[in-house]
Amino acid sequence: MKKEEVSFEIDRAKEEELDQLVHIYLEGYRGLEEYSYTHIDDVRSYMRWLWKRDPEGIFVARVGGKPVGFVAGDSNWFSRRESRKVGAIHEIVVLPEYQGMGIGHALMEKVLNYFKEKGLDRAELWVGDENYKAIEFYHRLGFREKGQYNYWIRMVKELGSKD
Ligand SMILES: CC(C)(COP(=O)(O)OP(=O)(O)OC[C@H]1O[C@@H](n2cnc3c(N)ncnc32)[C@H](O)[C@@H]1OP(=O)(O)O)[C@@H](O)C(=O)NCCC(=O)NCCS
Numbered sequence: 001m002k003k004e005e006v007s008f009e010i011d012r013a014k015e016e017e018l019d020q021l022v023h024i025y026l027e028g029y030r031g032l033e034e035y036s037y038t039h040i041d042d043v044r045s046y047m048r049w050l051w052k053r054d055p056e057g058i059f060v061a062r063v064g065g066k067p068v069g070f071v072a073g074d075s076n077w078f079s080r081r082e083s084r085k086v087g088a089i090h091e092i093v094v095l096p097e098y099q100g101m102g103i104g105h106a107l108m109e110k111v112l113n114y115f116k117e118k119g120l121d122r123a124e125l126w127v128g129d130e131n132y133k134a135i136e137f138y139h140r141l142g143f144r145e146k147g148q149y150n151y152w153i154r155m156v157k158e159l160g161s162k163d
Pocket residue numbers: 001002003004005028029032091092093094095098099100101102103104105106126127128131133134136137138140141
């Protein structure tokens with residue numbers, strides 16, 4: 001069933017709202033705990049790590065000013081598989097009640113454009129092998145599977161291409 005439309009805005013994360021993003025992460029990953037941190041202290045450390053990697057690469061979707069999802073991109077990532085720099089998407093999560101409304105797609109578009117502005121020509125991410133919803137989501141965005149490590153699938157997208 002189609003969900004109702006919601007109007008949202010996307011802009012860069014602010015350091016002082018990282019704790020709100022921690023809560024979005026914990027809620028968004030319910031049911032997918034095998035692929036996520038579950039202790040709040042671990043999520044806080046992870047969020048600090050994401051911020052240090054590339055503060056300009058974290059984008060937040062807001063509904064009426066309230067953060068409901070975010071993507072954490074990293075334009076400084078050296079891919080060991082590629083032996084070169086790529087744009088890495090370390091994290092994307094949308095609150096369950098706001099999923100299926102196009103917010104995830106809009107966040108991905110934003111971060112992929114950011115990578116292009118930085119002169120990167122490839123994006124990379126890792127997704128849990130049974131996180132079927134996310135895998136399908138990435139396929140629709142033009143990512144293809146390229147390798148696996150344990151239960152993580154590596155997906156890549158050429159940033160010059162239209163799909
Ligand atoms: C993966 C995730 C970020 C997607 O976010 P989202 O906001 O639900 O994504 P979207 O709404 O843009 O798209 C998801 C699907 O919803 C549907 N959808 C999109 N817009 C819609 C709309 N206006 N109305 C109804 N359905 C819609 C589509 O079926 C879409 O599938 P598609 O990718 O085949 O087009 C979200 O499911 C999530 O937070 N998952 C938990 C965390 C996670 O697994 N993260 C990935 C880790 S690698």
